[in-house]
Amino acid sequence: MPSPSVCRWRHLSAIACLSLALPCIASADDQLDKLSQDHNQWVIPAGNYAGQRYSGLNQITADNVKNLHVAWTMSTGSLRGHEGQPLIIGDTMYFESSFPNYVYAVSLKEPGRILWKFAPQQDKFAPSVACCDVVNRGVAYANGIIYANALDGFLYALDAKNGNVKWKVQNADPKLGQTQTMAPLVVKNVVITGVSGAEYGVHGYVTGNDATSGKQLWRAYSTGPDDQLMFDPDKTIDGATQKPVGKNSSLASWQGDQWKLGGGTTWGWYTYDPKLDLFYYGTGNPGTWNPTQRPGDNKYSMSIIARSPETGKAKWVFQMTPHDGWDFDGVNESILTDSTIDGKTVPTLTHFDRNGFAYVLDRRTGKLLSAKKYDAVVNWADHIDMATGRPVLNDAMMTKENVNVKGICPSSQGSKDQQPASYDPNTKLFYVPTNHVCMDYQAFNVKYKAGFPFVGALVNMYPADHGDVGGRFIAFDPISGQTKWEIKDRFQDWGGALTTAGGLVFYGTLTGEFRAVDINSGKVLWHFKTPSGIIGNPITYTYNGKQYVAILSGVGGWAAIGLAENLTKATEGLGAVGATATLADYTNLGGTLLVFALD
Amino acid sequence: MRTFPASALFGLALALAGITGAHAAGKTLKVCADPDYLPYSNRAGEGFENAVAETVAKAMGARLEYVWDNQRAHGGYAEYLSRNLDSGKCDVVMSMPYGNEEELTTDPYYVSSYVFVFKKARNYSLENMNSPDLRKLKIGFESDTPVESGLQLRGMVQAATAFDVAETPGKSPRSMLQAVEDGTVDVMITWQPAIGAFLHDYPDLTTIALPNTRATGSPEMYSFPMSMAVRKNDEALRNALNQVIKQQQAALTGVLHQHGIQIFGDNDGSASPSHQMANL
Numbered sequence: 063m064p065s066p067s068v069c070r071w072r073h074l075s076a077i078a079c080l081s082l083a084l085p086c087i088a089s090a091d092d093q094l095d096k097l098s099q100d101h102n103q104w105v106i107p108a109g110n111y112a113g114q115r116y117s118g119l120n121q122i123t124a125d126n127v128k129n130l131h132v133a134w135t136m137s138t139g140s141l142r143g144h145e146g147q148p149l150i151i152g153d154t155m156y157f158e159s160s161f162p163n164y165v166y167a168v169s170l171k172e173p174g175r176i177l178w179k180f181a182p183q184q185d186k187f188a189p190s191v192a193c194c195d196v197v198n199r200g201v202a203y204a205n206g207i208i209y210a211n212a213l214d215g216f217l218y219a220l221d222a223k224n225g226n227v228k229w230k231v232q233n234a235d236p237k238l239g240q241t242q243t244m245a246p247l248v249v250k251n252v253v254i255t256g257v258s259g260a261e262y263g264v265h266g267y268v269t270g271n272d273a274t275s276g277k278q279l280w281r282a283y284s285t286g287p288d289d290q291l292m293f294d295p296d297k298t299i300d301g302a303t304q305k306p307v308g309k310n311s312s313l314a315s316w317q318g319d320q321w322k323l324g325g326g327t328t329w330g331w332y333t334y335d336p337k338l339d340l341f342y343y344g345t346g347n348p349g350t351w352n353p354t355q356r357p358g359d360n361k362y363s364m365s366i367i368a369r370s371p372e373t374g375k376a377k378w379v380f381q382m383t384p385h386d387g388w389d390f391d392g393v394n395e396s397i398l399t400d401s402t403i404d405g406k407t408v409p410t411l412t413h414f415d416r417n418g419f420a421y422v423l424d425r426r427t428g429k430l431l432s433a434k435k436y437d438a439v440v441n442w443a444d445h446i447d448m449a450t451g452r453p454v455l456n457d458a459m460m461t462k463e464n465v466n467v468k469g470i471c472p473s474s475q476g477s478k479d480q481q482p483a484s485y486d487p488n489t490k491l492f493y494v495p496t497n498h499v500c501m502d503y504q505a506f507n508v509k510y511k512a513g514f515p516f517v518g519a520l521v522n523m524y525p526a527d528h529g530d531v532g533g534r535f536i537a538f539d540p541i542s543g544q545t546k547w548e549i550k551d552r553f554q555d556w557g558g559a560l561t562t563a564g565g566l567v568f569y570g571t572l573t574g575e576f577r578a579v580d581i582n583s584g585k586v587l588w589h590f591k592t593p594s595g596i597i598g599n600p601i602t603y604t605y606n607g608k609q610y611v612a613i614l615s616g617v618g619g620w621a622a623i624g625l626a627e628n629l630t631k632a633t634e635g636l637g638a639v640g641a642t643a644t645l646a647d648y649t650n651l652g653g654t655l656l657v658f659a660l661d
Numbered sequence: 662m663r664t665f666p667a668s669a670l671f672g673l674a675l676a677l678a679g680i681t682g683a684h685a686a687g688k689t690l691k692v693c694a695d696p697d698y699l700p701y702s703n704r705a706g707e708g709f710e711n712a713v714a715e716t717v718a719k720a721m722g723a724r725l726e727y728v729w730d731n732q733r734a735h736g737g738y739a740e741y742l743s744r745n746l747d748s749g750k751c752d753v754v755m756s757m758p759y760g761n762e763e764e765l766t767t768d769p770y771y772v773s774s775y776v777f778v779f780k781k782a783r784n785y786s787l788e789n790m791n792s793p794d795l796r797k798l799k800i801g802f803e804s805d806t807p808v809e810s811g812l813q814l815r816g817m818v819q820a821a822t823a824f825d826v827a828e829t830p831g832k833s834p835r836s837m838l839q840a841v842e843d844g845t846v847d848v849m850i851t852w853q854p855a856i857g858a859f860l861h862d863y864p865d866l867t868t869i870a871l872p873n874t875r876a877t878g879s880p881e882m883y884s885f886p887m888s889m890a891v892r893k894n895d896e897a898l899r900n901a902l903n904q905v906i907k908q909q910q911a912a913l914t915g916v917l918h919q920h921g922i923q924i925f926g927d928n929d930g931s932a933s934p935s936h937q938m939a940n941l
Contacts, residue, residue, distance in 0.1 A: 517810075
């Protein structure tokens with residue numbers, strides 16, 4: 063049994079205050095939901111259950127942001143990609159580094175003072191099966207416990223006061239190609255986590271563990287028979303048809319036993335609607351990469367699924383990309399808002415899919431309300447048929463065995479990957495970091511690894527039109543499909559967004575520029591060059607009544623896999639090196655937490 | 662078995678003896694090779710790639726110069742090519758599947774295939790990946806090869822044992838045979854040229870070649886025509902090597918047989934590697 067190493071700890075008065083202020087609230091979601099409405103803290107990775115990454119704090123404004131400066135910084139102790147964000151609970155900041163997944167509790171009272179550090183002892187095999195750098199997307203919090211996923215599949219419950227391990231369970235096994243990179247979601251007394259590793263034929267699933275004991279409550283798979291999916295054939299709704307899915311709807315969409323290696327991994331951001339008592343997440347690409355080898359729709363890869371957090375049972379499912387041939391994982395976040403459609407207010411979820419379409423679904427039923435391209439270069443499909451929910455394909459852009467296809471947009475990295483968008487309830491627009499990258503796909507290239515020939519797909523990625531814009535940060539209305547403004551960037555915008563009541567949106571670039579942008583005009587009002595490229599997500603909070611903005615800088619992830627792994631060949635790292643070939647001219651590896659404030 | 666002509670052995674003898682003779686021409690053939698990765702190559706010149714390089718250099722009247730580097734270091738073969746071939750440190754590698762588009766390949770100079778390796782005494786009935794016997798056996802395979810895809814396709818990969826010789830510096834492909842010998846696995850499915858040279862140390866083992874198949878609906882490729890490779894723009898050297906391959910095919914085949922490599926088509930006595938391409 064690996065023993066945790068807790069470096070240093072102190073009793074935190076903040077936690078005590080917190081529990082006094084909110085005595086004996088039974089379920090984590092009640093407490094968390096309330097806590098997340100206090101904009102002085104940041105208690106859920108995505109800011110709130112709705113995943114809006116919006117803060118009501120307004121001390122830092124478009125007028126004064128020019129005076130923003132570094133308040134304090136600290137090294138995360140890890141070189142690789144940081145795709146997460148800190149949490150702020152009371153007067154303590156918590157965050158997790160990329161592998162080896164250090165978890166820190168840092169004092170806000172004595173900024174940068176490490177109250178405790180947790181270093182999980184990990185299966186050394188894990189990094190070798192992580193597809194796209196050994197990233198991590200952050201910790202979750204509930205009821206005095208920090209929940210942290212380690213790359214090797216262990217979920218740790220750490221006492222927020224001292225970092226002691228209250229329990230741990232293994233939800234993924236690197237020996238089976240499974241790893242963990244995502245931030246858990248805690249609802250009621252359930253910790254919900256997914257799994258990574260579709261590249262290795264993992265049979266994707268989502269797991270609910272008891273938040274107090276760690277005991278597994280349920281596990282629901284993405285592909286297979288109804289009982290494994292936790293689908294009720296008569297009650298679970300197919301969002302596209304608005305009818306029950308029927309018996310074994312996933313099995314019918316696969317040839318033979320192929321669903322067992324069906325992929326559909328679940329490594330993105332999860333959201334939750336307390337009123338409907340449903341959580342929402344997306345599933346990734348189907349197993350075996352070669353689409354010719356897996357005829358059928360490959361359900362329910364590439365889908366959004368709504369489930370009950372306590373039972374795991376599925377309420378509805380909507381598949382975005384049937385029979386994927388491009389690696390357009392459907393794992394991106396579903397942001398919960400109200401939308402006005404034809405004069406009516408509807409509870410919706412908005413999902414900027416890798417496939418380049420912004421889906422708006424009625425989150426009660428999964429009914430498709432809108433699906434507009436959010437990048438004009440998207441060409442694999444002409445549009446989404448609103449009657450069937452299916453993409454109307456451009457046949458020339460389908461990847462096929464023995465057929466080379468040039469100029470597919472977007473690339474496998476999608477018009478947007480995991481980098482989470484934010485929402486502003488005032489402008490009612492979404493602020494979306496995107497990839498403006500296309501690809502040439504050569505389905506079957508004979509290749510060689512030292513001593514052994516094999517057949518592999520060759521993917522070359524490059525900025526759209528072979529130009530010099532690899533990323534666009536956009537303000538977007540998913541109902542009208544209008545882009546209000548855009549900022550063009552040299553590389554993919556692989557970091558998340560934060561909107562604030564100060565009329566600002568914050569985000570970081572792959573080259574390491576951290577920016578504050580006027581939410582109305584898209585004008586960059588302030589910027590700061592951080593030590594490394596940014597693929598993390600900004601947050602904001604107050605301490606002693608003063609507003610701070612924090613970001614993790616530390617390049618890596620799929621966007622910068624070449625830099626992260628020191629690779630130079632354009633076809634390494636699932637083709638991602640080509641798209642970012644000169645990133646090394648701009649930045650370097652290394653995780654740093656940066657906190658900013660006004661004078 | 663086809664017997665190779667005497668001229669092949671003669672060519673080999675010349676190649677081994679003839680390195681000094683090449684100086685006169687003033688040409689140098691700079692070959693990238695691994696200093697410690699038998700049966701492919703080593704610094705002592707014992708690998709089949711060494712022998713092939715010697716044959717080729719001799720035929721070109723060139724001095725053979727090795728540029729040594731570890732093929733299994735960080736980033737694997739792709740980075741090895743980047744560091745050595747693409748950078749211009751060396752001009753040719755001896756092994757690349759024909760038609761690879763990352764570099765420029767020559768005409769193929771041999772075709773071999775992935776094979777089942779098991780103890781003769783076990784008498785398994787193995788013809789292809791769909792043979793029922795295979796489902797009952799402990800299988801070993803090299804990861805990231807067509808064998809892994811084939812096992813995945815049949816839902817057999819999780820019960821099988823993955824080997825990672827190609828990415829583990831210092832690990833000999835001999836370990837794959839040893840695993841069969843020890844009973845760690847019942848059958849190893851691996852690239853024949855990786856283990857051919859060691860088979861004489863394991864007389865109790867036998868091999869059966871895997872046929873290319875469309876049994877599952879899509880093509881599965883287990884045999885590969887193998888070429889040398891040069892930089893993408895180096896057509897002059899590629900053309901020169903093609904000439905050598907054409908003229909020295911018999912000598913090259915002899916060298917490969919000498920090193921235990923089973924050449925696809927050996928059993929039916931059929932034609933040259935180029936001809937074999939038509940069947941793939």
